[in-house]
Amino acid sequence: MPRPEPHVILFHSAASDPRWPDAIRRALPDFEVRTNLEGIAPEDVAAAVVWKHPPGMLAPLARLKLIQVIGAGVDHVFTDPFLPRHVPIARLVDPGLTARMSEYVLLHALALHRRMDETVRAQDERRWEFIAPAPPARTCVGILGLGHLGLACATTLRAMGFRVIGWSRTRKADLPFETYAGADGLAAFRNACDVLVLLLPLTAQTQGLVDSRFFDDLRAGAALINVGRGGLIEDDALLAALDDGRLRHAVLDVFRQEPLPADHPFWTHRRITVTPHNSSATDPDTAIEQVVENVRRAVSGERPLHLVDPSAGY
Known part of the structure; x- marks a missing residue:
């Protein structure tokens, strides 16, 4: 039977x-x-x-x-x-996950573009610091990872007026924005970004990709949004880049250990925004x-x- x-x-x-x-x-x-x-x-x-x-x-x-x-x-x-x-x-x-991720990336890209991190610090110090608003076209947002989510975020950011560029492991054809590809294109890509969005999968090749050498190639005053995986970033290298001014601010939604331990230095660093892996679901x-x-x-x-x-x- x-x-x-x-x-x-x-x-x-x-x-x-x-x-x-x-x-x-x-x-x-x-x-x-x-x-x-x-x-x-x-x-x-x-x-x-x-x-x-x-x-x-x-x-x-x-x-x-x-x-x-x-x-x-x-x-x-x-x-x-x-x-x-x-x-x-x-x-x-x-489509729901994609929409929420695009919202999150746009929210924080706009906040970084309008330099809300500096405004919050000024409020904490009771300083009246006028920061002149500028059009989004003056800010280049680079998306590291052009899969389904990366392309959706690019569409949303471009609709708001940002200049968008992208990087992928292999060349993407027929996209309506500038792209870079492969190891040879990575340094030029990250040097062009005012805001860098990490949306790569975590693999043997991408583990720890964002290390001290990576931060050395960033444009002065650049900021970072990580909605990919915590393992993409070397934590100590990120903290060092923030402390020595190579990186202006980091928005982190994903971490090597989740929940993020209460004693982790990310919680209290004045140049880091922590969210509890809720960019999307x-x-x-x-x-x-x-x-x-x-x-x-x-x-x-x-x-x-x-x-x-x-x-x-x-």
């Missing part, structure tokens, strides 16, 4: 919108949605919808057909030494259709959308 097809969807995320499990149940009524493996046979799990799952959680799922990450970044998946290598991994390209209202479609494709033997390349790490 043939074994029944797997009928369980495992959902695991301690940080995501708590509506996710119910949203999956409503959208996929033919499946049982579980938030843990207690009381179910591992071979009954067809798909795992996860964010930062515990190492080894997916290893027993012998008939798993899909690992669906409910976010744009997937570096945390590859930290699992027991990850089942034969299972396709898909990331989410969510997947919204079940806008992302559920993609999860449903990928589960349907996976169980039908079709290719899921937005597959990750394990060899590249994104």
Whole structure:
């Protein structure tokens, strides 16, 4: 007698919108949605919808057909030494997540352009310091990473009037703004930026990319927004660049350790803005259709959308 097809969807995320499990149940009524493996046979799990799952959680799922990450970044998946290598991994390209990220980057790019960091320090010191407003076209915002989120942020910034440039690992064709590519283009790119936005994935190649030598090439008075991954930046190099004036200000939404430890110097540095990794998040209202479609494709033997390349790490 043939074994029944797997009928369980495992959902695991301690940080995501708590509506996710119910949203999956409503959208996929033919499946049982579980938030843990207690009381179910591992071979009954067809798909795992996860964010930062515990190492080894997916290893027993012998008939798993899909690992669906409910976010744009997937570096945390590859930290699992027991990850089942034969299972396709898909990331989410969510219009809600994209819109929130674009809002965040625009918000802080405008604040840095209008030099709100200096205004806040002046208020703390009870100094009346007039800073003449200037048009956004005088500020060059460089986006390091031209994937889906990077291109969306570029569109939003350009609509506000900023001069936008971009860098990617390989050349991007037919974009309506100036771009740089590869190792040869990186120094010229970062030297042209007044505000640098980090939106690269975290891979073996990008780990610690923003180090002391990187800061040496920045334009005097430049500022930085990191919404990629904390591991892109060497923390000590960032602090040194802020302290010696190579960098004017840093807006940090992602960190090497999260939550950021209470004794970390980022919290109290007067030239750093800390936000608690809330630049964006997947919204079940806008992302559920993609999860449903990928589960349907996976169980039908079709290719899921937005597959990750394990060899590249994104």
